[in-house]
Every structure is written in structure tokens, then in C-alpha cells.
Amino acid sequence: MPRIKEKVIEVGLASAAVITILTTIGIIWVLLSQTIDFFSDVSIVDFLTDTQWTPLFADKHFGILPLVAGTFLTTFIAILVALPVGLTIAVYLNEYAPKSFRKIIKPLLEILAAVPTVVYGFFALSVITPFLQSIIPGMAGFNALSSGIVMGIMIIPLITSLSEDALFAVPKSLREASYGMGSTRLQTAFKVMVPAASSGIIVSVILGISRAVGETMIVAIAAGQQPRLTMNPLVPIETITTYIVQVSTGDVAHGSLEYKTIFAAGMALFVFTFILNNISYWIKKKFQEKYE
Amino acid sequence: MNSSKINRIKDNAFKYFGIACTVFGLAMLAIFLGNIIIEGIARIDWAFITNFPSRNPDKAGILPALVGTLWIMGLTAVIAIPLGIAAGIYLEEYGKKSKLATLLEINISNLAGVPSIIYGLLGLEIFGRIMGMGGSLLAGASTLSLLILPIIIVSTREALKAVPSSIKEASFAMGASKWQTVWHQLLPASFGGVITGIILALSRAVGETAPLIVIGALAYVPFVPASPTDEFSVLPIQIFNWISRPQKGFAINAASAIIILLMVTFIMNGIAMYLRNRWQKKVKW
Known part of the structure; x- marks a missing residue:
């Protein structure tokens, strides 16, 4: 009898794990079925090439490009902030800072990562935007710049902690050899350690990009809700995620074309993040055993 | 020079x-x-916590949203904790080398990277429409459970991995079965790590806004939800709603509600960090 009990338990545990596979299948099925439905009404060529996105207006256009442009713009600004700051902190903590300092700083930075994103949105709208407006006259109240900057601040801990792990994993002998040759800490950091940890650092950046692409509340609050094909960071724009929120907060009847648009937009988002996550997974697997 | x-x-x-x-x-x-x-x-005063939302910012309060957040936290815990721990145990102790386990592993690392709003679309269709839950607490908690499942699974595995194999081997040598070993030795020994992961995952669920907006959680709720099938709002959605309004009074309300939300998430994170440190110190094998 105990044999049977053991087997039953194993099957029970396995089925809990299988739920994660069902989740993936569910996501793909939901997005795919609604998107296919959507493309029976809207041509896929229009979707990919039209330069206007106005599904909620009388004159409807279904070009995803303005939403992609908005997403790209805010993501680009976020990485521009997060990569230099995040990587510098990682190098500083790993090569320069005394251990005790590191012990205090790391949990403090983790707090930045624990703040809910709706709170960051409030910060962007009520602190960063007024501040930037006082420097840059003519900047709109909703814009890509302040949400991008705040998104960057949010991503700093992610880049710092993953890059730091990568730097930490570089064998000590490399660092000691570099010091032995008379290098300074700076030379050791950027000519030996960072190149040796490059795959891990690249993974941290890709995951940062993926996070920024999927980030919703900051841009929904502070970037505006006006789909616009522009690279100007000072005017209101709309990201893919914001559009989904915009439709969800209004009342849109189930089964209508507007309802399906959020799944088509979600599909575009899913494809982007899926590609990014797989690239990072691939890099991680490929370069993992370099020093082992 | x-x-x-x-x-x-x-x-x-x-x-x-x-x-x-x-x-x-x-x-x-x-x-x-x-x-x-x-x-x-x-x-922030007692009235702010016990009042209902209102068109007048000075009279508006967060009671339904706060109760909604507590409901969501509780229901999500009930659904996600057993599933996450079970899946973590399976991956770490049972399935290790099987094809299923490899597939699961790739899949979980992929799921962890899926934007939360996509989970909202999943919940809207599967829980809301097909399973007929609509915009209820149950639909929201189910959606968030799927969202935090990868976090709980990964942290459970890490915690189990940290238990030295000598304990496992000793247990087997005493004639214990696999499940007896897991239940009586491995789980108690990894308890600190498992709990830390669970608290962090739940604190993430408490702060989530986007998926709940998508499944149809309400911005204006004039009642306190009393059962899992009731419609609801949560603190982050109430904050989002107040931020979106032009009047200054609502911006102040949003800041006050944010203080309460941050208190909840920071306390949870604090407990998690404390447990993690204590557990790391105590366990020197």
C-alpha cells in the first residue's frame, strides 16, 4: 500500500507543476484565438503598416506602429537611465565598496524594486514631470520622458543585482592576475571583470528591456493616452500596455472589434517579450559554463 | 604627470x-x-480608512479597496501557496532528470518574464468569461495566483536545494520513503526559505494593478465585498483612479492611499528579509 500512496503523491505534485504549462498554453490560446478573430475584420497588412491607431474613434485605423513607437521610446529612455547607473553601482559594489557598505546598500536598493508600479506612476506625474517642465519649457504634462526616466529608476535594482551576480561569478584569479600586473581597480573592473562577465550583464540588460516593454502603470499614468508615431519624448504618446488599460477601464462590449483589439495588442506585446526572454535564456545557457 | x-x-x-x-x-x-x-x-485619519469612495475628495475613503486588497491577498495565498510548493517539490525532488521537468523549467523561466498585463488578458477570457467568474474576487485571485506561481516555485526549489544531501541520505538510510523524507525532513529544514519566497510573492500580488484592471475590477465600489464572488476594487486601482482625476484633493488622497499601500508592502518585505537573514544565520550545516 505505501507504494501506491507514494505514487499518488507524486502524481499530485506533478499535476501542480503542470498548471504552469497550462498557463502558457492558456495565454497563447487566448491571444491567438482572439487575434485570429481580429484579423478576420482587419487586414494584417494594415495592422503592421498603417501609421494611425484609432480603434475607439469613428474613423477607425488599426496600425500598431504608433503603439510600438511609444513602447520603444519609453523603453529606450528607461535603459538609457538604468544601464549606466545600474552597471556603475554593480561595479562599484563589487570592486570598490567595503563589504559592510554593500551589506547596507543592497537591501536598500531592493526596496526600490519592491515599490508597486502604480506608486512610481504617481512619482512620475507629480514630481518628475513638474521638475522637468521647469527646465524644459513647452513640455507637455503627459510625456514619454518622465515616465521613461522613472521606469529607468525602477529597473536600476534589476540591472545592478544581475550584473553584480555576474561580476561576482568571475573567478578571483582573473582579478588577482590583473592586480598583479599593476592595474588599477578601474582598469581591472572595465578591462578584465566587465568583459569576463559580459554575458551576464547583457542578460541583465535584455531582462531590463523586457521589463520596460511590459511595464504598464507608470506609462498609463504619466505618458498620456495618445497614440502617436513620434520619437519626440516631450509630447503625450501611448504604449501597447497603456492601450490595453485604456480599453479595460472604459466599457467595451465583449466580442466587439474594440474588445478584440486589446488581444491583438497583447499578442504584439507577448511576441516582443517572448523573443527578448528567449534570447536572454539562450545567452545564459550558452555562456554559463565558461569558467567552470 | x-x-x-x-x-x-x-x-x-x-x-x-x-x-x-x-x-x-x-x-x-x-x-x-x-x-x-x-x-x-x-x-490619513480613521475616517479615511473607514469611508467609502466619494465624489467629494474630503469625504472619500479607502474602506472597500482596503478590504478588497485583504481579500485578494488571502484568496491568492490559499490558491497559490499549495500549488507553488507542490510544484517546487516536484521539480526539485521528483522530476529532476525527466523530459517533463526540463520542459517545466524552460516554461517557468519564460512565464516569469511574461508582462503582468498579459495575465490579465488570460484571466479576463478564462476565469472571467469561460468559467463565468466575471470581475469577481475569485477571478482576480486566480489570475494573480498564476502570476506569482513561478516566484513561489523558484524560491521553494532554492530553499530545498540548500538542504544538505546528507540529511536526505540519512533519512533514506533509516528506511523512510521519498514523501516521508520530503515531509518530515526537507520541508521543515527549508521552511525559512519557502516562507520568505511566499511573502515576497504575495507582496508582489498586493501591488499589482494592471491585470486586475484588465479582468474588470472596479474603480468605484460603494460596498464592502463579503464573499469571493463579489466584485471588488483594490488599493492600487483606487490609487490609479484618484491619480487620474484633475482635482488636487484627489491627488492628496492618492498620496495618502499610497502611504497605506507602501506600509503593507514594506512590512511584508521587511518580514521576508528578517526571516531570510535569520534563516541564513541559523542554518550552518
Whole structure:
């Protein structure tokens, strides 16, 4: 009898794990079925090439490009902030800072990562935007710049902690050899350690990009809700995620074309993040055993 | 000046740049918390916590949203904790080398990277429409459970991995079965790590806004939800709703509600960090 009990338990545990596979299948099925439905009404060529996105207006256009442009713009600004700051902190903590300092700083930075994103949105709208407006006259109240900057601040801990792990994993002998040759800490950091940890650092950046692409509340609050094909960071724009929120907060009847648009937009988002996550997974697997 | 001097200057310059960057991150956090506390602390009183939302910002309160958040936290815990721990045990102790386990592993690392709003679309269709839950607490908690499942699974595995194999081998040598070993030895030994992961995952669920907006959680709720099938709002959605309004009074309300939300998430994170440190110190095998 105990044999049977053991087997039953194993099957029970396995089925809990299988739920994660069902989740993936569910996501793909939901997005795919609604998107296919959507493309029976809207041509896929229009979707990919039209330069206007106005599904909620009388004159409807279904070009995803303005939403992609908005997403790209805010993501680009976020990485521009997060990569230099995040990587510098990682190098500083790993090569320069005394251990005790590191012990205090790391949990403090983790707090930045624990703040809910709706709170960051409030910060962007009520602190960063007024501040930037006082420097840059003519900047709109909703814009890509302040949400991008705040998104960057949010991503700093992610880049710092993953890059730091990568730097930490570089064998000590490399660092000691570099010091032995008379290098300074700076030379050791950027000519030996960072190149040796490059795959891990690249993974941290890709995951940062993926996070920024999927980030919703900051841009929904502070970037505006006006789909616009522009690279100007000072005017209101709309990201893919914001559009989904915009439709969800209004009342849109189930089964209508507007309802399906959020799944088509979600599909575009899913494809982007899926590609990014797989690239990072691939890099991680490929370069993992370099020093082992 | 010779090049070694220049190099030393550069080296020191980077040191200060590094300190500046670290301070930048922390200063942002400080400005940010300071700003919210200055703006919102005066508005917090008992009435703010026990009032319903209102068109008048001075009379508006967070009661339905706060109760909704507690409901969501509880229901999500009930659904996600057993599933997450079970899946973690399976991956770490049972399935290790099977094809299923490899597939599961790739899949979980992929799921962890899926934006939360996509989970909202999943919940809207599967839980809301096909299973007929609509915009209920149950639909919201189910959606968030799927969202935090990868976090719980990964942290459970890490915690189990940290238990030295000698304990497992001793248990087997005593004639214990696999499940007896897991239940009586491995789980108690990894308890600290498992709990830490669970608290962090739940704190993430408490702060989530986007998926719940998508499944149809309400912005205006004039009642306190009393059962899992009731419609609901949560604190982050109430905050989002108040931020979206032009009147200054609502911005102040948003700041006050943010203080309460941050208190909840920081306390949870604090407990998790405390447990993690204590557990790491105590367990020296």
C-alpha cells in the first residue's frame, strides 16, 4: 500500500507543476484565438503598416506602429537611465565598496524594486514631470520622458543585482592576475571583470528591456493616452500596455472589434517579450559554463 | 604627470562616480517617499480608512479597496501557496532528470518574464468569461495566483536545494520513503526559505494593478465585498483612479492611499528579509 500512496503523491505534485504549462498554453490560446478573430475584420497588412491607431474613434485605423513607437521610446529612455547607473553601482559594489557598505546598500536598493508600479506612476506625474517642465519649457504634462526616466529608476535594482551576480561569478584569479600586473581597480573592473562577465550583464540588460516593454502603470499614468508615431519624448504618446488599460477601464462590449483589439495588442506585446526572454535564456545557457 | 598617476586619478574619479550613482538611486527613493509622506500623511485619519469612495475628495475613503486588497491577498495565498510548493517539490525532488521537468523549467523561466498585463488578458477570457467568474474576487485571485506561481516555485526549489544531501541520505538510510523524507525532513529544514519566497510573492500580488484592471475590477465600489464572488476594487486601482482625476484633493488622497499601500508592502518585505537573514544565520550545516 505505501507504494501506491507514494505514487499518488507524486502524481499530485506533478499535476501542480503542470498548471504552469497550462498557463502558457492558456495565454497563447487566448491571444491567438482572439487575434485570429481580429484579423478576420482587419487586414494584417494594415495592422503592421498603417501609421494611425484609432480603434475607439469613428474613423477607425488599426496600425500598431504608433503603439510600438511609444513602447520603444519609453523603453529606450528607461535603459538609457538604468544601464549606466545600474552597471556603475554593480561595479562599484563589487570592486570598490567595503563589504559592510554593500551589506547596507543592497537591501536598500531592493526596496526600490519592491515599490508597486502604480506608486512610481504617481512619482512620475507629480514630481518628475513638474521638475522637468521647469527646465524644459513647452513640455507637455503627459510625456514619454518622465515616465521613461522613472521606469529607468525602477529597473536600476534589476540591472545592478544581475550584473553584480555576474561580476561576482568571475573567478578571483582573473582579478588577482590583473592586480598583479599593476592595474588599477578601474582598469581591472572595465578591462578584465566587465568583459569576463559580459554575458551576464547583457542578460541583465535584455531582462531590463523586457521589463520596460511590459511595464504598464507608470506609462498609463504619466505618458498620456495618445497614440502617436513620434520619437519626440516631450509630447503625450501611448504604449501597447497603456492601450490595453485604456480599453479595460472604459466599457467595451465583449466580442466587439474594440474588445478584440486589446488581444491583438497583447499578442504584439507577448511576441516582443517572448523573443527578448528567449534570447536572454539562450545567452545564459550558452555562456554559463565558461569558467567552470 | 606620468600615466600611472593619471590612472590613479581616473581610478579615484570612478570611485566617486560609483558613490554618486548609488546615492542617486537612494536619493530618488528618499525624495520620492518624502514627497508622498509630506503630501499624504495629514489626510490619513480613521475616517479615511473607514469611508467609502466619494465624489467629494474630503469625504472619500479607502474602506472597500482596503478590504478588497485583504481579500485578494488571502484568496491568492490559499490558491497559490499549495500549488507553488507542490510544484517546487516536484521539480526539485521528483522530476529532476525527466523530459517533463526540463520542459517545466524552460516554461517557468519564460512565464516569469511574461508582462503582468498579459495575465490579465488570460484571466479576463478564462476565469472571467469561460468559467463565468466575471470581475469577481475569485477571478482576480486566480489570475494573480498564476502570476506569482513561478516566484513561489523558484524560491521553494532554492530553499530545498540548500538542504544538505546528507540529511536526505540519512533519512533514506533509516528506511523512510521519498514523501516521508520530503515531509518530515526537507520541508521543515527549508521552511525559512519557502516562507520568505511566499511573502515576497504575495507582496508582489498586493501591488499589482494592471491585470486586475484588465479582468474588470472596479474603480468605484460603494460596498464592502463579503464573499469571493463579489466584485471588488483594490488599493492600487483606487490609487490609479484618484491619480487620474484633475482635482488636487484627489491627488492628496492618492498620496495618502499610497502611504497605506507602501506600509503593507514594506512590512511584508521587511518580514521576508528578517526571516531570510535569520534563516541564513541559523542554518550552518
